[in-house]
Amino acid sequence: MLQKKELPKLNEGFARIVFCHNENDVEATIKAYSALGPLDTLSNGCFGQKNPDAKIQLGIMKFLKKVEAPSSLGSCSDSVQDSACPQASNANNTCCKGTTKQSLLLGAASKEVKESEDMAKGSVDADVSAGDITTLAFPSISTADFQFNNEKASDIIVEKVEEFVNKLENARLVLVDLSHGSKILSLVRAKAAKRNIDSKKFFTFVGDITRLYSQGGLHCNAIANASNWRLKPGGGGVNAAIFAAAGPSLETATKERAKSLLPGHAVVVPLPSDSPLYTREGVSHVIHVLGPNMNPQRPNSLNNDYTKGCSILREAYTSLFTGFLSIMRSRLKLPRRISEKLESSPSDLKDPSHGPRNHLTNSDQKIKRDDDSVYERSKKCKGTHNETVADISAPSSTYGKVTGDKSKLEGPTSKSWGSWAQALYHIAMHPEKHKEKLLEVLDAVVVLNDLYPKACKHLLVLAQHEGLDCLADVHQEHLQLLMTMHAVGLKWAEKFLHEDSSMVFRLGYHSVPSMRQLHLHVISQDFNSNHLKNKKHWNSFNTAFFRDSVDVIEEIKNHGKATIKVEDCQLSMELRCHRCRSAHPNIPRLKSHISICQAPFPHALLENGRLVLAPKHNWSDT
DNA sequence: GTTCTAGAAC
DNA sequence: GTTCTAGAAC
DSSP, X not given: OOOGGGOOOOOTTOOOOOBOSSHHHHHHHHHHHHTTSOEEEXXXXXXXXXXXXXXXXXXXXXXXXXXXXXXXXXXXXXXXXXOSSSOOOXXXXXXXXXXXXXXXXXXXXXXXXXXXXXXXXXXXXXXSOGGGSEEEEEEOSXXXXXXXXHHHHHHHHHHHHHHHHTTOSSEEEEEEESOTTOHHHHHHHHHHHHTTOOTTTEEEEESOTTSTTTTTOOOOSEEEEEOOTXXXXXXXXXXXXXXXXXXXXXXXXXXXXXXXXXXXXXEEEEOOTTSHHHHTTOOOEEEEEOOOBOOTTXXXXXXXXXXXXXXXXXXXXXHHHHHHHHHHHHHHHOOHHHHHHHHSOHHHHTOGGGHHHHHHHHHHHHHHHXXXXXXXXXXXXXXXXXXXXXXXXXXXXXXXXXXXXXXXXXXXXXXXXXXXXXXHHHHHHOGGGGGGGEEEEOSSEEEEEOSSOSSSSEEEXXXXXXXXXXXXXXXXXXXXHHHHHHHHHHHHHHHHHHHOTTOEEEEEEESSOSSSSOEEEEEETTOOOTTOOSXXXXXXXXXXXXXXXXXXXXXXXXXXXXOOOBXXXXXXXXXXXXXXXXXXXXXXXXXXHHTTOOOOOOHHHHGGGOEEEOTTOOGGGO
C-alpha cells in the first residue's frame, strides 16, 4: 500500500496511475492523497483533489474490475462499462458489487483534470455505451527502436490527430505507452491540450497495448502495431508484444493481406476470432504501420534526414488513421458483433469466457434498442432480436410476398411463402410428378440434388410429411422422421465419400429456410460452386444459422423442439473461412481463400459427428 | 431460392 | 474505369 512519503509530488502536466488490488488499497490510497490536500467528490464515485496554487488536481477513479483471469471478465462484462476510463456506461449497473476492485489514480494538470472529469462524466452521461465507441489505440510510431526525435514526432502526432479527429464522429484515438514516464506521451498531451483537441476523442493512456481491456478496462476495437517492413513477429517492443499476444493467427491473417510494408504505409488486418487479442481484449483489427527509421542499426535508416523522416511519419499516421476510418465505416454499415452475439446461445451469454465480446454485443444491442441515430439500422435487423420459435411463426417479408396461392397459408406456421418458395413442397406432396428430379424415393422422404448447389455435392433430403414447413414446426413426434432424414443423408454422404475420400460433409437445416417443406441439406465442405455467390449463401451454411442435424436431433430428444435463434444479421455478417476462421472482405476473396485453405476444421465441427469424413482420413496431415 | 441492377467500393 | 453488394421483384 502506498504511504504518504511514497507519493511523489506531481509535476504540472503529468499524470499518475496507481493500481490498487483491493478495496482497502483504494481507500488507503485516497487517504494518502487526501493528506496532500482536500479531496472533492466528483461524479460517479471519483474524487478530485484541488490545489489551487499549483493548479494541480487529482482524480481518483475507481473502476470496477475483477482481478481474475482475463477469461472471467465476461461475468461482469457490463460492469466494465462502469470504468472511469473514458468508456461510457450504464451508471445503474451493479453487477460487480462485492467483487475485488482496482482503482485508477490519476493526477493531472488543470487541463487534464478537465479531461478526467469529462471522462468520468462520460461514464455516466453518455447516451451510448462503451462498446459503441469505436476506438483505435496506437503506440507512438518510430520513437522507440527507430529513434525518431520525440519533439518532432509529437508535433506530427498532434497535427495528424487534429486532422482526423473531426472525421471520427462516435470514435476516438488513444495514444498508448507502457511507461509512466513516457516523454512522448507527456509531449503529446501538452501539445494536444494547447490545441484544444477534444479530450473525449483523443487522449493518452499508460498501459500494455496488448492488455488494454483486461488490465486497463479500456476497450479498443483496433490497435496499431509499430511494425517492421517484413510484417513479421519478433524484434522487440510493441511489434513482438502484439504478435505474441495475438497468437499465430495474426501472422497468417497478416500474410493474406500483405507480404511487406513500405515506410509510411499501413495495412489493416481483421483479427481471426480465435486470437486471444480478439477473445480476451475485444480487438477486432490490428493495423500494422511502418514508420521512418532513424536507427542506423535497423533497415532503411534515413541517416538523420528529418525532412524525409517527418514526411514519412506524416504518411504513416495518415495511413493508420485512414485505415481506422475504413474500419469505422464498415462498423457503421454493419454492427457485426450484434450478429456474432446472436449466433451464440442464450447460455453463452452467461459464459464468463466470452469476456469483452459479450460486453460489446450487449452494448451493441442496447444501442439498437435505445438509439437509432448512432448506427444506421439495417432494415434486416429490425425486430429480429432473440426471437423464439414462436416468434418466427409470424408472417415475415423474408418469405416473399403473398401471391394469392392458397397453399401459402397452409401449415402450422401460417407464414407467407412466395410462389417461388413452394417448389419443394410440391415435390414432397407429389413426388410421382417429379420423378426425373429425384435421386431416391422412400416412404417418408425423397432425395434430390439442390437445384442451385453451393458445393460440389449438395443434396436435399426432403420430408414428405405435410405441415412440416421448417424446423420451427418440428416437435417430439417428428423425432423418428428426423432420425430417418439424418440416416438417409448420412448414407448419401458415405456413398460420395466412397467415391472420393477427401471430401467432407455436413448435414443440417437452415434456421429459417427460404423454401417451404422441411429439408435436410447434405453439403460437401469444399463450397466449390458458381452458385455460391453472396454473403447470404455463405453464411447460411457457415454460421449458427445452419443447425447441424445431430444437434437438432438432440434438442428434439431433450426439449421436444429445436432451438432457433432467428437473426437475419447472421446472414450478412462478416465472411469467415469455415476452416481457419480468417475473415475476408468479399465473396470472391473468400472463395479464392477456401479453395486453398488446408487448415483443420474447428474442433466444434469435428465433435459429435457434425462433420462426416472418410473413416481413415487423417486430419493431422492437413 | 434467383435475377437484375443501382450505386457503393475499390 | 471495374468489381462487388444488397435490395427489389419474381
